[in-house]
Amino acid sequence: MSQKPxxxxxxxxxxxxxxxxxxxxxxxxIKESADRDAEDIIQDVALKMFSSVDRxxxxxxxxxxxxxxxxxxxxxxxRNGKKTNSIENESEYKLQEVLDEIYxxxxxxxxxxxxxxxxxxxxxxxxMYREILIAIDFEGYTYKEISEETGIPEGTLMSQRHxxxxxxxKQLENKQ
Numbered sequence: 001m002s003q004k005p006x007x008x009x010x011x012x013x014x015x016x017x018x019x020x021x022x023x024x025x026x027x028x029x030i031k032e033s034a035d036r037d038a039e040d041i042i043q044d045v046a047l048k049m050f051s052s053v054d055r056x057x058x059x060x061x062x063x064x065x066x067x068x069x070x071x072x073x074x075x076x077x078x079r080n081g082k083k084t085n086s087i088e089n090e091s092e093y094k095l096q097e098v099l100d101e102i103y104x105x106x107x108x109x110x111x112x113x114x115x116x117x118x119x120x121x122x123x124x125x126x127x128m129y130r131e132i133l134i135a136i137d138f139e140g141y142t143y144k145e146i147s148e149e150t151g152i153p154e155g156t157l158m159s160q161r162h163x164x165x166x167x168x169x170k171q172l173e174n175k176q
Contacts, residue, residue: 007053014062015046022070029074041077045069114172121171129164136161 015022019042026038049069059065122130135141136157143154 007059008050010059010062011046011049011053011066014066015042018063018066022066025067026070026074029071030077041070041073045073117172118168121168124171125164125167129160129167132157132160133164133168 022042023038026041030038030041045066049066122133125133132146135146136143143157146152146157147154
């Protein structure tokens with residue numbers, strides 16, 4: 001019966017010491033192609049391990065056990081996460097989300113003409129505004145990730161995105 005607390009302690013120590021390494025491993029394996037980010041995958045695996053730690057025998061090779069479990073989770077996600085939608089459908093959906101944010105509703109009844117105007121207006125934005133809008137709204141990056149990559153404070157990035165949306169709204173109003 002002492003194996004449960006021993007396994008629990010081993011897992012806790014391993015996750016606290018190796019969390020960044022696990023995150024790097026997951027990011028390398030999924031190459032940003034999965035629907036979920038590295039931390040979500042690690043936390044799902046950890047939750048499953050900690051909730052069923054009493055079912056395992058003594059864990060001798062904690063690193064191998066955890067990495068194998070994470071690898072299996074990534075494989076499951078990749079198998080189940082095959083995208084049936086084309087990139088164009090995904091892009092259309094993202095355009096609708098931006099229009100929802102600009103106009104403040106979510107009825108998704110936007111004409112093809114309005115979507116085309118949005119694309120044109122986005123191309124007319126200043127490069128920094130266009131880049132932040134595309135990164136956040138189309139590519140799914142977080143402000144924190146962009147901030148770490150560029151060194152620009154998160155608040156500044158939020159302001160730039162807000163200004164980009166404001167400019168899009170004004171440009172769309174002028175074109176109508």
